[in-house]
Amino acid sequence: MLRLKFNNWIFHHRISSAESLSRVLSRPFGSFIICCLIAMTLAFPISGSLLVKNLESLISKVIYEPSLSVFLDDQIPESKGRQIAESIKNWEQIKDLEFLTAEAALLKLGEDSGFGDLLLRLDTNPIPATLLLTLDSYLSYEDSEALGSQLLAIPEISNVIIDHAWLERLKNFLALGYRIIFLLTISLGLAAAIVISSMVKLAIENRREEIVVIKLVGGSDAFLRRPFLYMGLWYGFGGGVLASNLVIFAEALVISQVDALLLSYQSEYKFISLRVVEAVNIAVLGGVLGILGAWGAVIRHVPQIEP
Amino acid sequence: MIKLEHVVKRYHGQRDALSRVSLVINKSEMVFVAGHSGAGKSTLLRLIMLLERPTRGRITVNDIDLQSISSAGIAQYRRKIGMVFQDHRLLFDRSVIENVLLPLTILGTERKEAFRRARAALDKVRLLTRERAMPKELSAGEQQRVGIARAVVTRPSILLADEPTGNLDPNLSREVMLLFDEFNRVGVTVVVVSHDLSLISQLGHRQIRLEEGGLI
């Protein structure tokens, strides 16, 4: 009995899905326009998130040059300081090293901070001799931190500061980017669902007579809902597939430009493209949005139609 | 069996469309419902179909008190009753056989079996040769017969018809009435609303006469 019910259920779904698909395909131009509309709303946040992802990896891989300020102990004589500098200069993560005496370090701080005059008027120099390290660009922030603690293990070194203020700023900036993309996704996803909802509402209006007849011969609300839910599914799925293709097309347009640009950086950076899994996810997301939009229309308008 | 007990139906702020109607239609009986326009004939059928709920009173169909059927159960209930309409209510974007298949699709009848039954129903109304035709290619009488095939394809135990011959000429009317008579002979309870008094008397079934919402 249960098995029979299940078979009926499958059978109904097969019929409704095929029927609504043929309805969608029977108006190829109109359906294509609707799918395009949905595709555009979906393509915006997708390409936005790709853009932010690329920015993130581009900045961290190509532009980011991690650097460390290493402060030596106050009591260390200059010669000893230079000796230490020589000894760590050959560490493989270190690309460049500059030794600053306490005076030079004070001067540099004065220049960098703009408080030069003020600092020079001090009686004693609060700044110790300093090593300015530039690290290899492939190092992550965590690598820099590890290197920092390795350096701190040397007894003559009193303090290490990782210059990461700009990295923090970048991270905040990217976080903001992701948040904007998130909001964009939600609002444009909603827009796509609303487009589908109004299309389904129109379809319900157009098939009012059919709905009445089906109710008269004993069709349940679930039976009546099904073809419209499938309609939403097909529109949304079609829109999702189209959106993926739109993004891939746009990528193809910009990718050569970006590659040419990156060549000048002599970087092994690779453009992050839309992955197949993501494209599939977008189509599925489109389908889900379609069902949700259709559901909104069906719940409001189908029960209102009474024989 | 269809049983009405003191049934009152009043539409929004109007006089009673049906006032305290009590009647019994037995299993496998065929009855005609007659009466002037506005007498409440359609209202009677709509109450039995659960297209309306009575304002007061009780209706029992095949030992089921209709009051006990919730709005979620209405669809299920309607599947057990065949209904024929004056304007036949066919779907014009589907072929004849697809129209007849509709109730079976709703029931979830297996496809092959459904086609077999739909053809049998069309055969009974002598339209088997037109199964691929679209409804608009058919005459009024043929359209009505498709409507009848759709009503009986699920082999309901009750068949209701609201002026099924209203749009047909006397010959076609007679043909359609004889069809109902045939179904009744195999045990179907048939209730037919009709104005056609001469036809009613020819067939010789019981008559229920309504006037201004009451039985006479």
Ligand SMILES: Nc1ncnc2c1ncn2[C@@H]1O[C@H](COP(=O)(O)OP(=O)(O)OP(=O)(O)O)[C@@H](O)[C@H]1O
């Ligand atoms: N949906 C409705 N809303 C309000 N009043 C209605 C409604 N349906 C029917 N009525 C009223 O109820 C009364 C009975 O109507 P009903 O349709 O049952 O008559 P009938 O006997 O079928 O008439 P006819 O022979 O013209 O079809 C009429 O006065 C009609 O105006």
Ligand SMILES: [Mg+2]
């Ligand atoms: Mg009437």
